[in-house]
Amino acid sequence: MKWSKYFVADRAFEISTWVFENLEIWDSHTHIGFDKDEMNMSLKDLLKNMKKYNIKKSILFPLNDTRDQTFNIANDEIYAAYKKHPKKFIHFFRLNPHSKWKDEFNLRVEQGFRGIKLHPRTQNFDLDSASAMQIYEKAEEKNLPILIHTDRGLNEIGDKIEAVIKEYPKLKLILGHAAFVDMDHTIRKLSRSKNIYFETSAIAVFDIFDILQKVEPYSIVYGSDIPYVDMEYSLESIIHIADAVNISMKNLQKMLSGNLRKWFDD
Amino acid sequence: MIKSLKNLEGVKNIEELIQDIINSRRKENIRLIHYLRLYTDITSAYEDLYVKHRDQAIYYLNKAKRSGKDFDIKKEEKFMEKIIPMIEESIVLIKKAKRKKKKPSIHQMHRVKANLLTIQGICVIRMLKRS
Numbered sequence: 001m002k003w004s005k006y007f008v009a010d011r012a013f014e015i016s017t018w019v020f021e022n023l024e025i026w027d028s029h030t031h032i033g034f035d036k037d038e039m040n041m042s043l044k045d046l047l048k049n050m051k052k053y054n055i056k057k058s059i060l061f062p063l064n065d066t067r068d069q070t071f072n073i074a075n076d077e078i079y080a081a082y083k084k085h086p087k088k089f090i091h092f093f094r095l096n097p098h099s100k101w102k103d104e105f106n107l108r109v110e111q112g113f114r115g116i117k118l119h120p121r122t123q124n125f126d127l128d129s130a131s132a133m134q135i136y137e138k139a140e141e142k143n144l145p146i147l148i149h150t151d152r153g154l155n156e157i158g159d160k161i162e163a164v165i166k167e168y169p170k171l172k173l174i175l176g177h178a179a180f181v182d183m184d185h186t187i188r189k190l191s192r193s194k195n196i197y198f199e200t201s202a203i204a205v206f207d208i209f210d211i212l213q214k215v216e217p218y219s220i221v222y223g224s225d226i227p228y229v230d231m232e233y234s235l236e237s238i239i240h241i242a243d244a245v246n247i248s249m250k251n252l253q254k255m256l257s258g259n260l261r262k263w264f265d266d
Numbered sequence: 267m268i269k270s271l272k273n274l275e276g277v278k279n280i281e282e283l284i285q286d287i288i289n290s291r292r293k294e295n296i297r298l299i300h301y302l303r304l305y306t307d308i309t310s311a312y313e314d315l316y317v318k319h320r321d322q323a324i325y326y327l328n329k330a331k332r333s334g335k336d337f338d339i340k341k342e343e344k345f346m347e348k349i350i351p352m353i354e355e356s357i358v359l360i361k362k363a364k365r366k367k368k369k370p371s372i373h374q375m376h377r378v379k380a381n382l383l384t385i386q387g388i389c390v391i392r393m394l395k396r397s
Contacts, residue, residue, distance in 0.1 A: 039377055151376075202380045205387035228380035233348075237387045240394060
């Protein structure tokens with residue numbers, strides 16, 4: 001059965017009510033807190049959005065919070081949000097490889113965090129720098145997936161990520177923004193890896209088209225990057241493009257939550 | 267005589283039907299042209315921003331804002347209500363960035379970039395939604 005026939009135009013962005021009612025949606029890229037660029041998101045607003053767009057669960061991590069070097073304050077806020085709503089969030093902590101990150105790492109592992117967020121551009125490190133490699137090693141050891149920013153500001157990342165997974169073959173990586181700066185190359189190099197997910201937030205609609213056509217459905221995860229991009233639009237774009245390239249309902253379900261469930265279902 | 271009148275009435279109905287189709291197609295073409303123009307202006311702004319031509323980016327964003335406001339099709343209003351504030355916010359952020367001594371690059375303007383990509387995406391999705 002082709003799912004797009006159930007589309008109805010009853011919402012601002014016409015997200016299918018059928019998709020809402022029948023598919024479980026997990027968002028792999030959400031934030032709360034404050035960013036250096038003045039963007040912010042409260043826990044209350046995030047939960048409101050999740051409810052409105054029927055997002056059952058979200059991977060949650062801090063923005064680029066400059067209150068301290070180690071993200072200790074911001075990670076505490078993520079932990080508090082998780083403790084308050086444990087069924088709503090998969091809590092990730094953010095690290096700065098230039099800071100004394102080991103204490104922060106150990107604390108968050110003890111607290112049961114499920115993954116790590118790294119942002120090479122804002123924390124100004126190379127994907128294959130020595131300190132980043134140490135974090136990958138520890139993450140692999142503790143079986144903590146890393147969501148790594150692969151947006152503008154980075155180049156030729158396909159080769160670097162390939163080198164990382166050769167060194168740490170059990171490391172699980174979520175490529176935030178689907179490596180769109182080096183997408184074709186990265187897809188060629190990495191799309192068959194079972195330990196790499198391409199995450200769809202904040203990329204051009206044509207890039208979503210490419211991802212959905214060129215990457216296997218078991219390697220794609222939906223993300224919004226709220227508060228930068230709203231959940232409604234990000235969902236609408238992946239659903240529309242999935243329809244355009246004739247993705248089956250079963251595979252859409254994998255992208256919207258099934259693949260994340262494989263890594264994080266308790 | 268009655269039969270031929272009925273036939274004439276039928277012809278008249280067909281003419282009206284054809285006229286309706288023509289009008290509907292015209293309207294649809296106008297809708298597509300509006301979205302193409304918006305998409306093009308936003309793309310130009312994005313590219314200008316990327317090479318730090320901020321004044322030129324603001325010029326294209328203002329142009330896009332005017333296009334959005336001139337978009338006189340009822341069913342697209344809700345989308346313009348979403349798009350125009352994003353354009354306005356982007357203009358404010360770029361102007362703010364211009365005032366700073368240390369100029370941020372597009373890499374540091376994730377919010378503007380996300381706005382522009384979202385607007386481009388809405389344009390494409392609306393163009394795919396043929397009536």
